[in-house]
Structure formats: structure tokens, C-alpha cells
Amino acid sequence: MHNQRHYPYVTIPPGASPLPNPSPLQAYPDEFEHNAPSGDLLNPWDQTPTTRHPNGRPGELRSRPRTRSAYEPLPPTISFPEPEIHRFASQRTTLHPYSPRHRPSKSDDGHDSLPPSGDHSTRPFTPVTPDSASSMHYPPEDDWEAPVNQLTQELSNVSLYSEEGLRLFQAGHQLAEKDEEWHRLVPPEAQEALGKKEVERQSVLFELFKSERDYVEDLRLVTEVFIEPLQFAKPPVIASDRLRPFVQEVFWNLGQIFVHHERMLAALFERQLDQHPLVQSVTDIVLETCFQFQADYESYIKHYPIAEERHRTELSRNKNYQVFIQKCSQDPRMRKRDMITFLSRPVTRLPRLHLILEHIQKITEPGHPDLEDLPLLLNILSDFLKSTQPGIAAAENRVKYWNVCESLTMPKGQIMDLDWYDDSRSLVYSGPVARRSKSEMDWHPWTDLFAVLLDNYLLLTKEERRTGGILKRYVSSRPIPLEYLKLGSFEGQPESRRERSEEGGILDSLRAQYKPIYPFTIYHSADKLERRYTLYAPTESAREKWRNALVETKGIDDVRRDANKWFAPQLVDDGSFRSPGAYTPRGFGSKASGRVVNAVSFTAAGGKRLMAVGCATGIYVGLRGDISFRKILSYGNPSSIIVLQEFNKFIVHHESYLLSYSLDILARVAMYQAPASSLDASMEKIAGEDGTVLFCTVGRIKQRMIVIYALKSFFQITVHALEACNLSELRRTPSRGSQGTVSSFRPFGEPLYVPKDAYSVMALAKMIAISTEKGIVIADPTDATRQIIQVVPDFSGATCDSTDMADLKTRCEDAKPLGLIRTETREILVVYDTLGCYITKQGVPHRKCGFILWETKATSFAHRGSHVMLFSSEFIEIRSISTGRLDQVIEGSDIRLLMHTNLKSHSADDPLLVAMRGTKDDKDGVSDKIIELVRTGDFNSTQTPMTPTPVEGLWDEWDM
Incomplete structure (x- = not known):
């Protein structure tokens, strides 16, 4: 019958005889020693092992204070006789059923054990009737402890007959599946006495015990069925070098989660044995465990999509792994479940636990202490599950990203570094x-x-x-x-x-x-x-x-x-140099400087930093950062201006001549410290009298500062190299021109005859590279016997596929070579205007004749650290030299590389000046903006990410 009372009692029938056990002390000899008070002060009907462990106020449901761990045994205390001794719900220090110190069960002391079939043999209950109920005392609704303890004492005797079945349940799958339910382990009389709502609550609590037991068993199976056989398989299923990373990536921290739940299950089983059939609360155990396992669960749940994908990928590619998984599925403990099910168990466990606890909260009577703790526990679980959703989404996105990347097939021959393996890619x-x-x-x-x-x-x-x-x-x-x-x-x-x-x-x-x-x-x-x-x-x-x-x-x-810029543009000037624009008055254009074509920085006496700027109307010099520049030389649109600071030389290539001036006098004239005539007196003609200078550059060859220029005369082009001399060597140097004059430069080797289509030159460590329409010619001006070494790339010695080589050769023939850059991987990058390719130090194409296509058509390039900078009219494309990866793009209008000599081997102090369309367009004309590209440093390191690692002895032939 349905009991309408809030907290029913069980009435002991009149004349009932005591239990067969003459003394409760004999059933628990280890728990009751000599601490019991003299005299039989305890009623053998309500005597339990917990009566000597009072804790807190009478009737306290919690077995331990909130600050004490649910897993810690309570210190022994001595109970003294009091007028009323209550049985505390979770104070009995029952050992774990699997412990070797397992105390004798009550069924071992003469009671019939509960058959696995659920055929209970218990003493009959006397159900509570309306007549008896009217004569019984009802406590106030908010007084929870007294009726619960009385009910617990009365049900304790009934539980003696179902404890053996409970132990079989806790041992795991030793009862029939239909018998693993709370109502199958409790007599009907007890169920009737408790009432429908309490019966439902106890059934849900039993479901929590059961689901936790199955969960721990599944986590144990992962180790026993999957991990250990995989690690010790002979022959190995997965190669030894990949086995450990694979196990770590697939099973992640599953072992740590197993430890948490193994401890929680032990505490739950202890509580169940102690309080069965009326388990009052397990909230304290779950709450404490929840605080402990959150970090491990968060890590596992966020990693789970990656673990699942790693397993699926290995399963699709490794036949041995397929056989291994099939063999694992034949284990009867698997119950036809696959590995994905086991890997996903931690992901689904917490939501299921949340649902069970939510159900318990709904059916818990008012006044029960769980109504204080359950909302806290549910909020913690709910907030935690919500917090893991972004992590799961990110991991799933990562898996999709990997799947896409693995499925991509790039065009044959092209080298494409899309930076796939960066952790930030998605x-x-x-x-x-x-x-x-x-x-x-x-x-x-x-x-x-x-x-x-x-x-x-x-x-x-x-x-x-x-x-x-x-x-x-x-x-x-x-x-x-x-x-x-x-x-x-x-x-x-x-x-x-x-x-x-x-x-x-x-x-x-x-x-x-x-x-x-x-x-x-x-x-x-x-x-x-x-x-x-x-x-x-x-x-x-x-x-x-x-x-x-x-x-x-x-x-x-x-x-x-x-x-995260690799190179940061720093404004040097915007407004000092103007070109006529739409708002410029008629006739004012003659006063404008014109378009900037060259610029170079240098240091004057006293440490002042100056800058020389070549424009359409001449060469201007002024303090760097100052808006006032003075026109010093009238060479309009100079092809090159070069500063040799250590030799006090300012070199100008204008039209067909190559001229040199004193750098000190140039600075003094610019700062109005010397007359302009003194600068003219320091002029020295380097070349141009015997022909037309086509192009020039400077660089260090064999540790000497060399000026290299191409001279066109009649129907041939020759390349000359001159060594810059210091003051102590000037008197001993014969003049290249008229007798009696002292030259600041002396010949370095012999002139080189090159094809007529040559258009640029660059200095290597021991040789020079001359760019021509048919390739780059490598020559040694100091060795007349082998001046022309070869033209690179050399396709005759390529070992790559003939189709790939033919494709690369065709592309190179249609492109314009700009120069060479040494890489850190024993290779050389050949830079063309539309592409780049790698060659060995013998000039043979490398990397399977692969090539990198630039996004823009470059007009010039510069090498800084581990990057190549490609300049076009609208973009500066910055790429990694070793991989071709695009790291940065700087956008502008009418971009020009102003200074491109690398006198200090691409050091951080070597300035890189660039001009582009400025921001001003008014009556004074359209401005040209001059910026300097400054390499940035790594925020987490004292070294910049662009600093190359020097490798000695790699370039014995070219010594780049």
C-alpha cells in the first residue's frame, strides 16, 4: 500500500525473536574491541557497528565533515552511553569488498544468502496500517534525522538477507542481468514500507552504482584488451618508432581518468554496503571526485576528436592494425562494441552522470540535505560540460583540417609550402x-x-x-x-x-x-x-x-x-620629395624634386646620420628624419648611388659614367660647412671614358671591397672589377687614367667578356654572378684560365624526371633571372622575376626540379636573414628562403627598392630603404614616401627568427 507519511517507520512485529547472532560483537570482531562500555546498554535490535562512531549532530546524513575526504577512514572514537544513540548513515568503516581484510558478511554468521535468482527469503514485514499510523508519533517536517535513523535501524535487519546478493553485484556481472536492480535485492515488505517515491529514489541511486561499476570496468578493458596487447605484440602491429606516439595520441590520459573513478567506485561501494537498502546520500563522494577529475576530463574531451581520427586513419592504412582490432573485438568482454565506443566513454560519462543526479534531485523529498548539495554539484557539472564544447569544436575542426590537407594533391612540379603543420592553422x-x-x-x-x-x-x-x-x-x-x-x-x-x-x-x-x-x-x-x-x-x-x-x-x-610582422615598415620621410600632380599649379613642376629612384644612408663626422636621395632632378642630401634636404649634385635619375663608409667614398652611376666623391666633403657641403666647389675637386672618374657603363654594384670578394661594373664598347660587353684602396695604399697605386693622378681603386683580376644580353651583376664570396637572358654566368675575374665556369641552372646534369626537368627548363627560359641566394640546406636559390628554383652548388636543379611561383612579377629582390624580399610595383612579397613559404606581404603603390647592396652580408644593421607613393597630394605635388624595412625580433626569444645559422665550408667552389 502507498505510504502517505513523509518518513515511514517499519514496525517490529510483537513477539519477534532476536536474530540468530547472539551478539553483534561476534559479527564484527575487528571493529568492536574493548571500547564498548560495561553493561548491556545497547539494544541488540538496533545495534550496528556505527553506533560507536557518532559524528556531528544526531542523525547527520553525511558520513564525514565537508572538509574531510570521502576516501579517508575516520579516526576511531569512543562512544559513551547516552539516553539515545542514533545510527549514522555512512559511519560504518566497512572495508572494500575486494580488500584482503574483508570482514565476514552477515550471511556468513548463520543467515541464508540471497540466491542469484532473486528468490528472497526474509522475515515478514508488518506493513504500516492506518490504525497503527494514527497512534504513531510524527516528527516535524523539517526534522529529518530522527525518523530516518529509526527507519535505518529497522531496515538494517532486513538488509542482512540481501547483502550477499549485493556483494555479487559489486563483484561485477555475477548476477543475472535482470537481477541487477535495486528492487530485486530488497524484500517487498521493505519496498512497501518505503513508499513509491523513496523506492524510485533508491532505484535511481542503484543505477548510479551500476553505471559507475560498468564504466570503471570498461576503462579497465581499454588497458587489458587494447593498450597492453598493442604494446607487447610480436611481431609489432605498429612500427616501434611510431608506437609510443600513437598510443599517447589515441588513448591520451585515459589512465588518469581511470584512477579517479576507481577510487570513487570504491567509496560508492563502501557506502552502498554500509547503508543498503536505504542509501541516504552519495553526493559528497561524487562532489569531491568531481573537483579532482575536472582537469583530466577537460584534457581528454578536447583531445577526443583527434584521438578518434588517429585511430581511424591507422585503421584505413595499416592492415596489421585492422587484424589486431578484429582480434580484440572477439573478446567476450567487448560485447560486440568497437574501439570507438570505448574511446568515447569518458565523453559521454559526465552527461549521463548529470542526468542521473538531476533525476535524483527531482524525486528527493523536501528537507533532505541533498537538496542543498545536489544543485551545487549539478551546476559544477553543467558549467564544466559547457566549457568543454569550444574545445571539442576546435578539435573537430582540427580533424577536418587534417582530412582536407591529407586529401589535397598539388600540381606536379610546384613547391607549395602552405604552412600546414603550424598548430595555429585551421x-x-x-x-x-x-x-x-x-x-x-x-x-x-x-x-x-x-x-x-x-x-x-x-x-x-x-x-x-x-x-x-x-x-x-x-x-x-x-x-x-x-x-x-x-x-x-x-x-x-x-x-x-x-x-x-x-x-x-x-x-x-x-x-x-x-x-x-x-x-x-x-x-x-x-x-x-x-x-x-x-x-x-x-x-x-x-x-x-x-x-x-x-x-x-x-x-x-x-x-x-x-x-606578427617579420619586417616592420618605419617611415623615414613623406613630403620632402614631390612630383607634379593634379593640384600642382602650372609652372610649379620645375621646383619639384621629382620621383625618388635611389637612396642610401651613411654616418658623417660627429655621428650624425645622413641620407642621400637620388631623384629626377638630382641628388639631395640631408639629416635623416629632417624635412630639409639640400640638392648637392645635379645628376638626374642616377642609376645607382653607393656609399663605401670605411673608404670615405660616395659612388654615383649616372648615364654612361661611374664617378666617385669624398663622403666627408659631401656631408660637410650638405650641412653648409664647406663650399660646393670643394666637392667637385674631390671627384674621381672610375669608368665611362672608354665606353658606356651599363650597370654596377659593390661587394666583398675574398675579403676585399670590390666595385664591379659592365662596360659596353663597340659590339662587346666586358665586366670589370676594381678594388677599393685605403689611404695608406693610394700612393702606391698607379692611375688608370692620365699620368700623375692618384686613383682610389685598382684593378682586381682581368676583364670578363660576357654575352651582350647581360643586365646585372652580383658579388659572391670568391666569384661574381652575371645575369643574362639565358641564365646566370658564374665567373672568376682573378683566374684567366677558367673565367667562365658555367651557366646555371645546368639542366644537362639534372637527375629528376624528364617531364619535370623539361617543365622547369621551359619556365626558366621564359623568366628573367635576377640573382642567387645561398640557403642553409646546402642549396642555392635561383631568383627569377616570376619563380624560384633550387640548385646544388654544382648548379644542377634540385628538389626533383620543383619550382616556386611568386604571386607577383618581381622587378628586384633583396636578401635579409632567412628571407628573400621580392619587389613589384604594388607588393613586397617576403618569403622563406629554405621553403618558399609566404610569410608577409606589404602593399603599396609605385614601390621601388632604393638600396639593394648587401655590404655587411645581410646583417641586421644593413638598412633596406624603399620608396612608394606617399600620402600627400596637394598644391606642392604628390609626395614620395621613403620607408625602412626593419627586421623584428622574436617576442619569446633574444634572437630574431630570421638570423641564419652560419655553416662553414659549404661553398668551396663558389663560396657564396
Whole structure:
């Protein structure tokens, strides 16, 4: 019958005889020693082992104070006789059922054990009747302890007959599955006495015990069935060098989670044995464990998608692993569950635990202490589960990103470093798009593509499903870096795409259907016409998603790159140099300096930093950072201006002449400390009287400062090298010109005859490299017997595939070589205006004849540290020398490299000056802005990330 009372009592029938055990002390000899008071003060009917451990106020439900761990045994205390001694719910220090110190069960002391079938043999209960209920004392509703302790004392005797079944349950799957329920281990009389709501509560608590037991068993199986056999398999399932990382990545910190729950299960079982059949509370145990396992769960849950993907990838690629997993599935303890189920158990355990506790809260009577603790515990679990969702989403996104990257197939021959293996890389958005064919004669004008938006690139691919279900995505066009990606229109009207009938046949055209598709346009900012793409999304919402994803991703990329620049532009001047513009008055253009073409910094006497700027109207000199520049020389549009600080020389290449001036006098004239005539008196003609100087540069060859220039005379071009001399050597140096004059330069080796199509030269460590239309000529001016060594790249000795070599050769022949850069990997990067390729120190193409395509067409380049800087009219493209990875892009208008000599072997102090269109356009004209590109340092390191590691003895032949 249904008991209407809040906290029912069990009535002991009149004349009931005592239990067969004559004394409760005999059942627990280890727990009761000589501490019991003299005299039989305790009633044998309500005597329990916990009566000698009072803790807190009478009737306290918690077995321990809040500050004490649920896993710590309580210190023994001595109980003294009191008028009323209560039984405390969780004070009995019962040992773990698996402990070797297991006390004898009550069934071992003469009681019949509970059969596994659930056929209970118990003493009959006397149900509470309305008549007896009217004569009984009801405590106030808020007095929870007294009736609960009385009920616990009465049910304790009943529990003697079901304890053996409880131990079988805790031992794990030793009872029939239908018997592993609370109502199967409790007599019907006890269930009737408790009432429906309390019976439901006890059943849910029992479900918590059962689910925790099964969970711990599953975690143990992971080690016994999967991890240990995998680690000790012979022959090995996974190669030894990959085994440990694989186990760590797949099973992560599962062992630490197992330890937490093994301890919690022991505490729960102890509480269950102590209080069965009326378990009052387990909230304290779960709450304390929850505080302990949060960090480990957070780490596992966030890593789980990666672990699952790592397992699936190995399963698809390793046949031995497939056999191993199949063998594991045959273990009867697996119960037809796969490994993914076991790996996901920690992910699903906490939500299930939350549901069970939530159910317990709903059916708990008012006034129960659990109503104070359960909301706290539920809030903690709920907040924790919410906090892990972003981590799970990030890990799932990471897995999708890896899947996309692994499926990509790049165009053959191209070297593309998309920075895939950076931990910060992620997949932003992907989906199917369509593109219209350019050919008007194409019978199938639509091409289905799969677009992939990473956080640094946009890729357009074609999908192909191979045998075995392997998906490949072929990159159909060059990936577009987000720095160059521009968005066009997303507002176009939908167009109709004709869909083929799935049935096919002669009447296919009549059964064809038309579907609307929605266009949007993107393009490459460096090639707006050729690399312009109009793509079609299948729905309007998909087009809007693409738009939002592109806008958001580009914004994030701009902020990230702005905060992580490899080279920071620092403004030097904006406004001192002007060209006539739309707002310039007529006739004022003659007063403007004109476009800046060269610039160089140097230090004058007294440590003042000056800068010389070559413009259309002449060469101006002034203090760096000052707006006042003075025109010193009238050489308009000089081809080059070079400063040799240690030799006190200022070199100017203007038209057909190469001239030299005193650097000190130039500075004094600029600061009005000397007349202009004194500068003319210091002029020295280096070359130009015997022909026209085409180009020139300076550099160190064999530790000497060398000026190299090309001289065109009649129908041939010769390259000359001159060594700069210091003051102590001037008197001993014969003059190249008229007799009686002292030259500051002396010949270095012999003139070199080069092809007529040569247009630039650069100094190597021992030789020089001359750029021609057919390649780069390597020559030694000091050795007449082998002046011309070879032309690089040398395709005759290439060992790569003939198709790849032919493709590289064709591309190199169509490009303009700019120079060479030594890498740290025993290679040389050949820089062309449109591409770059790697060669060995013998000049042979390397890396399977692969090549890097620049995003822009470069007009010049500079080498700084581990980066090559490619200059075009609108962009400065900064790439890693060793990989070709695009690290930074600087955008501008009318960009010019002003100083490109590397006199200090690319040291951090070597300034790199660049001019571009300024920000001022007024009556004074349009300004040219001069900036210096300064290498930034690594925030977490004292060394800059661009500092190269010097490698000695690598360049014995060219010694670059």
C-alpha cells in the first residue's frame, strides 16, 4: 500500500525473536574491541557497528565533515552511553569488498544468502496500517534525522538477507542481468514500507552504482584488451618508432581518468554496503571526485576528436592494425562494441552522470540535505560540460583540417609550402561550388569544384573518389593567399543550371531539370584579370555563408599578420620629395624634386646620420628624419648611388659614367660647412671614358671591397672589377687614367667578356654572378684560365624526371633571372622575376626540379636573414628562403627598392630603404614616401627568427 507519511517507520512485529547472532560483537570482531562500555546498554535490535562512531549532530546524513575526504577512514572514537544513540548513515568503516581484510558478511554468521535468482527469503514485514499510523508519533517536517535513523535501524535487519546478493553485484556481472536492480535485492515488505517515491529514489541511486561499476570496468578493458596487447605484440602491429606516439595520441590520459573513478567506485561501494537498502546520500563522494577529475576530463574531451581520427586513419592504412582490432573485438568482454565506443566513454560519462543526479534531485523529498548539495554539484557539472564544447569544436575542426590537407594533391612540379603543420592553422569553411567553363564549344559548361577556405589560403579543388573509398582533391588552380584575396560582388541574380536526368537515354534533353545557382566573385589583387573567379553556390544561404566566412577570415588574418610582422615598415620621410600632380599649379613642376629612384644612408663626422636621395632632378642630401634636404649634385635619375663608409667614398652611376666623391666633403657641403666647389675637386672618374657603363654594384670578394661594373664598347660587353684602396695604399697605386693622378681603386683580376644580353651583376664570396637572358654566368675575374665556369641552372646534369626537368627548363627560359641566394640546406636559390628554383652548388636543379611561383612579377629582390624580399610595383612579397613559404606581404603603390647592396652580408644593421607613393597630394605635388624595412625580433626569444645559422665550408667552389 502507498505510504502517505513523509518518513515511514517499519514496525517490529510483537513477539519477534532476536536474530540468530547472539551478539553483534561476534559479527564484527575487528571493529568492536574493548571500547564498548560495561553493561548491556545497547539494544541488540538496533545495534550496528556505527553506533560507536557518532559524528556531528544526531542523525547527520553525511558520513564525514565537508572538509574531510570521502576516501579517508575516520579516526576511531569512543562512544559513551547516552539516553539515545542514533545510527549514522555512512559511519560504518566497512572495508572494500575486494580488500584482503574483508570482514565476514552477515550471511556468513548463520543467515541464508540471497540466491542469484532473486528468490528472497526474509522475515515478514508488518506493513504500516492506518490504525497503527494514527497512534504513531510524527516528527516535524523539517526534522529529518530522527525518523530516518529509526527507519535505518529497522531496515538494517532486513538488509542482512540481501547483502550477499549485493556483494555479487559489486563483484561485477555475477548476477543475472535482470537481477541487477535495486528492487530485486530488497524484500517487498521493505519496498512497501518505503513508499513509491523513496523506492524510485533508491532505484535511481542503484543505477548510479551500476553505471559507475560498468564504466570503471570498461576503462579497465581499454588497458587489458587494447593498450597492453598493442604494446607487447610480436611481431609489432605498429612500427616501434611510431608506437609510443600513437598510443599517447589515441588513448591520451585515459589512465588518469581511470584512477579517479576507481577510487570513487570504491567509496560508492563502501557506502552502498554500509547503508543498503536505504542509501541516504552519495553526493559528497561524487562532489569531491568531481573537483579532482575536472582537469583530466577537460584534457581528454578536447583531445577526443583527434584521438578518434588517429585511430581511424591507422585503421584505413595499416592492415596489421585492422587484424589486431578484429582480434580484440572477439573478446567476450567487448560485447560486440568497437574501439570507438570505448574511446568515447569518458565523453559521454559526465552527461549521463548529470542526468542521473538531476533525476535524483527531482524525486528527493523536501528537507533532505541533498537538496542543498545536489544543485551545487549539478551546476559544477553543467558549467564544466559547457566549457568543454569550444574545445571539442576546435578539435573537430582540427580533424577536418587534417582530412582536407591529407586529401589535397598539388600540381606536379610546384613547391607549395602552405604552412600546414603550424598548430595555429585551421579549416574555416568548405563546400561545393560550381564554375562555368570558358569554352563556348563545351557541351558541359559547368565544372563542379570543392572550395576550401583555410585561415591563410583559399583553394579550389576537384574531388575524385578512388577505389577503396579514398577521396582525393586535386588543386585546380593556384591557392590564393588571403593577403592577395579580394572580394567582388555577392549580389548577382541567380542563374539556371541545367541538370542531367538520372535516367539518361535519348530523351535526356527533354527530361532535364534546371536549378538556380547563386554567383559570387573573388579575385587575386596582383592579377585582377587572369586570376578572377566567378563561383556559384547551390543556395542563397550557402553564398551568404561564403561571404561571411571570407570577410571574417580576412579580418582575422589581417590582424594576426599585423601583429606578427617579420619586417616592420618605419617611415623615414613623406613630403620632402614631390612630383607634379593634379593640384600642382602650372609652372610649379620645375621646383619639384621629382620621383625618388635611389637612396642610401651613411654616418658623417660627429655621428650624425645622413641620407642621400637620388631623384629626377638630382641628388639631395640631408639629416635623416629632417624635412630639409639640400640638392648637392645635379645628376638626374642616377642609376645607382653607393656609399663605401670605411673608404670615405660616395659612388654615383649616372648615364654612361661611374664617378666617385669624398663622403666627408659631401656631408660637410650638405650641412653648409664647406663650399660646393670643394666637392667637385674631390671627384674621381672610375669608368665611362672608354665606353658606356651599363650597370654596377659593390661587394666583398675574398675579403676585399670590390666595385664591379659592365662596360659596353663597340659590339662587346666586358665586366670589370676594381678594388677599393685605403689611404695608406693610394700612393702606391698607379692611375688608370692620365699620368700623375692618384686613383682610389685598382684593378682586381682581368676583364670578363660576357654575352651582350647581360643586365646585372652580383658579388659572391670568391666569384661574381652575371645575369643574362639565358641564365646566370658564374665567373672568376682573378683566374684567366677558367673565367667562365658555367651557366646555371645546368639542366644537362639534372637527375629528376624528364617531364619535370623539361617543365622547369621551359619556365626558366621564359623568366628573367635576377640573382642567387645561398640557403642553409646546402642549396642555392635561383631568383627569377616570376619563380624560384633550387640548385646544388654544382648548379644542377634540385628538389626533383620543383619550382616556386611568386604571386607577383618581381622587378628586384633583396636578401635579409632567412628571407628573400621580392619587389613589384604594388607588393613586397617576403618569403622563406629554405621553403618558399609566404610569410608577409606589404602593399603599396609605385614601390621601388632604393638600396639593394648587401655590404655587411645581410646583417641586421644593413638598412633596406624603399620608396612608394606617399600620402600627400596637394598644391606642392604628390609626395614620395621613403620607408625602412626593419627586421623584428622574436617576442619569446633574444634572437630574431630570421638570423641564419652560419655553416662553414659549404661553398668551396663558389663560396657564396
